[in-house]
Amino acid sequence: MSAPFGHLLSPGRIGAMTTRNRIVMSPMETMYGTPEGHPSERTIAYFAARAAGGVGLVTVGATGIDPLHPETPGGLQIGTDDAIAAHRELVTAVHEHGARIQPQVVHAGPDGLGPELHGVTSLGPSVIPSYLTGRPSAEVTKEQIATVLDQFRAAAVRVRDAGYDGIELHAAHGYMFLGSFLAPQRNRRGDRYRGTSVEGRARVVLEALAAIRAEVGTDFPITLRISGYERVAAGRPVHDTASIAPLLVEAGVDAFHVSGGVIDRLVTRMVNAADDGDGLNVGAAAAVKEAVDVPVIAVGRLHDPVLAESVLADGRADFVALGRPLLADPELPRKLAAGEAERVRRCISCENCIDTLEEKLAAECAVNPLTGHERELVVPTSPAPYLVDPARPNAPGRRVVVVGGGPAGMETAWRAAAAGHQVVLLERSPALGGALVAASAVHPENRPYLDWLLAEVDRSAVDVRTGTEATPEVVAGLAPDAVVVASGGEVVLPAVPGDDLPHVSRGLDPDRVPSGRRVVVVGGRLAALEYAEMLARAGRLVAMLEAGSEIAPEVGLKRRTEHFDRIDRLGITVHVGCVVERISSDGVRYVPARGTSRLLPADAVVLAGTVVPSPALADAIVARLAGVAVHTVGDADLGPGLIRGATGGAARVLQSLF
Ligand SMILES: Cc1cc2nc3c(=O)[nH]c(=O)nc-3n(C[C@H](O)[C@H](O)[C@H](O)COP(=O)(O)O)c2cc1C
Numbered sequence: 001m002s003a004p005f006g007h008l009l010s011p012g013r014i015g016a017m018t019t020r021n022r023i024v025m026s027p028m029e030t031m032y033g034t035p036e037g038h039p040s041e042r043t044i045a046y047f048a049a050r051a052a053g054g055v056g057l058v059t060v061g062a063t064g065i066d067p068l069h070p071e072t073p074g075g076l077q078i079g080t081d082d083a084i085a086a087h088r089e090l091v092t093a094v095h096e097h098g099a100r101i102q103p104q105v106v107h108a109g110p111d112g113l114g115p116e117l118h119g120v121t122s123l124g125p126s127v128i129p130s131y132l133t134g135r136p137s138a139e140v141t142k143e144q145i146a147t148v149l150d151q152f153r154a155a156a157v158r159v160r161d162a163g164y165d166g167i168e169l170h171a172a173h174g175y176m177f178l179g180s181f182l183a184p185q186r187n188r189r190g191d192r193y194r195g196t197s198v199e200g201r202a203r204v205v206l207e208a209l210a211a212i213r214a215e216v217g218t219d220f221p222i223t224l225r226i227s228g229y230e231r232v233a234a235g236r237p238v239h240d241t242a243s244i245a246p247l248l249v250e251a252g253v254d255a256f257h258v259s260g261g262v263i264d265r266l267v268t269r270m271v272n273a274a275d276d277g278d279g280l281n282v283g284a285a286a287a288v289k290e291a292v293d294v295p296v297i298a299v300g301r302l303h304d305p306v307l308a309e310s311v312l313a314d315g316r317a318d319f320v321a322l323g324r325p326l327l328a329d330p331e332l333p334r335k336l337a338a339g340e341a342e343r344v345r346r347c348i349s350c351e352n353c354i355d356t357l358e359e360k361l362a363a364e365c366a367v368n369p370l371t372g373h374e375r376e377l378v379v380p381t382s383p384a385p386y387l388v389d390p391a392r393p394n395a396p397g398r399r400v401v402v403v404g405g406g407p408a409g410m411e412t413a414w415r416a417a418a419a420g421h422q423v424v425l426l427e428r429s430p431a432l433g434g435a436l437v438a439a440s441a442v443h444p445e446n447r448p449y450l451d452w453l454l455a456e457v458d459r460s461a462v463d464v465r466t467g468t469e470a471t472p473e474v475v476a477g478l479a480p481d482a483v484v485v486a487s488g489g490e491v492v493l494p495a496v497p498g499d500d501l502p503h504v505s506r507g508l509d510p511d512r513v514p515s516g517r518r519v520v521v522v523g524g525r526l527a528a529l530e531y532a533e534m535l536a537r538a539g540r541l542v543a544m545l546e547a548g549s550e551i552a553p554e555v556g557l558k559r560r561t562e563h564f565d566r567i568d569r570l571g572i573t574v575h576v577g578c579v580v581e582r583i584s585s586d587g588v589r590y591v592p593a594r595g596t597s598r599l600l601p602a603d604a605v606v607l608a609g610t611v612v613p614s615p616a617l618a619d620a621i622v623a624r625l626a627g628v629a630v631h632t633v634g635d636a637d638l639g640p641g642l643i644r645g646a647t648g649g650a651a652r653v654l655q656s657l658f
């Protein structure tokens with residue numbers, strides 16, 4: 001039974017702007033913009049999908065006011081008049097779905113890519129390194145500050161002219177122009193803007209607010225994004241924001257958006273890991289709310305709608321902003337409104353959205369392959385009845401056999417059924433879930449996604465046949481128009497002398513924790529790493545031996561670093577670049593990188609192995625069913641393709657069935 005979400009779903013107000021509910025889309029850089037930094041068709045389709053999903057207020061991610069100082073390549077800007085038309089198109093597309101929209105305006109200050117892209121020196125409160133490139137900024141003069149304030153003024157006029165409903169001024173996270181002035185650890189000035197006094201470091205934010213207010217008048221809503229607590233040594237004290245909030249209201253703030261943490265290259269403290277806990281900026285938001293009368297938006301791991309609702313019900317904030325949850329499921333607000341909270345597809349905290357910014361220069365979501373691909377992927381966006389784009393689900397009703405009930409198979413099956421195909425899903429074992437069952441045991445954030453897939457397949461028209469071996473004969477007997485093989489990868493185990501000893505486990509079985517205190521895990525892919533973490537949480541002393549130069553090479557740097565932190569906390573030892581020579585009853589003999597042969601004591605040894613693609617079944621089906629399209633998705637196609645590989649493969653295959 002869904003909880004009612006009366007607070008989240010009640011209308012809200014920020015200054016003169018009314019919103020249909022209290023759910024705000026948090027600003028997120030996606031890098032979908034044109035090379036000039038204008039909203040592209042991709043940008044527009046992405047935001048339109050969120051608006052159609054029912055969010056009250058969309059905040060566009062960091063939008064620069066000075067094209068010479070972009071924060072990212074492909075990042076948006078509104079620093080020139082020729083950007084207005086594209087922004088207007090974006091606004092219109094969002095308004096068509098009943099949502100409000102405002103951009104987060106920024107001057108990248110010391111943290112821009114001006115030096116790299118335009119040969120200019122970055123502008124900071126002091127000579128400080130950019131968090132991204134390390135290149136130092138110049139200490140801005142009073143005259144340069146005045147120029148930046150003029151740019152804020154001019155940008156605010158463009159924001160209003162583009163039809164936006166308001167503006168979010170970004171001063172959070174101790175970075176960019178305003179945030180770094182506010183941060184004492186970065187602002188080393190000695191003048192009236194000095195970082196050692198509250199008034200000094202807040203001055204430029206107050207001036208920016210006054211400049212914008214002077215241009216846009218009293219009835220254009222201004223939200224200020226500011227950190228409640230920046231959680232950095234010698235940084236802003238925990239009470240700082242509440243203590244300046246009244247001054248900021250006097251200068252024109254209509255709402256506070258209270259984030260937290262300082263920036264670093266992996267946005268560690270502002271886009272928090274699951275280990276950091278949920279709702280971590282709520283206390284700081286509540287402190288601001290206690291000091292002023294304007295509305296306060298709380299943000300940061302409010303991923304469970306029940307938690308988000310309780311934050312509002314307890315009067316700790318007036319709105320909640322959601323970032324990753326709306327990448328994972330744009331229809332979250334509609335599902336709450338329909339009384340179907342359990343149908344929300346939850347973010348699994350895998351950090352793929354951040355890691356793809358660096359890897360692909362565009363944000364993508366592991367559980368939602370349509371994020372950023374709303375235009376070109378013509379597949380059902382969501383299970384019925386949440387098909388926000390009625391132009392999509394219109395397949396000619398073909399008979400599709402899906403082989404394998406893991407994530408790739410289930411994802412293909414529900415999407416194909418939602419598209420109008422007749423789908424039979426064959427699974428050899430007695431239950432669906434495949435590799436995601438074990439992945440959920442070792443990374444609990446995966447569990448809601450597994451449950452969601454199981455429930456949606458159950459709810460769909462998919463004909464599920466568990467306990468059925470999908471031989472080519474069985475598949476042929478179903479007379480399919482198309483076959484999708486999602487039968488999983490093959491686990492290849494290393495051959496090591498002694499691997500037949502009784503204390504050696506072959507493969508990763510989260511239901512079987514080896515007995516004995518000291519466990520050596522041979523192998524360092526993501527699955528092995530998560531298994532090792534599980535063992536360490538169960539009280540084992542764990543060591544990992546990996547032959548390659550990296551552990552978990554299949555994930556990006558943010559996710560990997562979160563694992564490094566966990567390894568550190570759990571006391572797991574890790575050796576890469578090592579050669580395992582043999583296993584004996586008392587341990588594992590190995591040669592560490594740049595070292596000589598030694599014995600690592602062990603009561604138990606786990607050979608993790610490697611997942612490789614497994615094309616054999618698909619090949620046999622192709623041979624048996626001449627003329628029928630046979631596709632392979634997930635680990636059977638990619639080896640360790642992770643959830644993002646499963647969902648992406650499913651979406652691409654579906655596309656080919658239209
Ligand atoms: C892909 C991505 C891009 C982000 N870009 C911005 C940004 O441009 N400006 C900003 O203030 N915060 C940015 N954030 C932080 C989010 O607005 C939000 O504060 C953070 O993700 C925590 O909320 P969540 O737990 O709901 O995701 C970004 C987060 C993500 C995941």
Ligand code: SF4
Pocket residue numbers: 324325327328346347348349350351352353354364365366367368
């Ligand atoms: S990519 Fe991962 S962390 Fe990012 S929104 Fe999607 S599920 Fe969440």
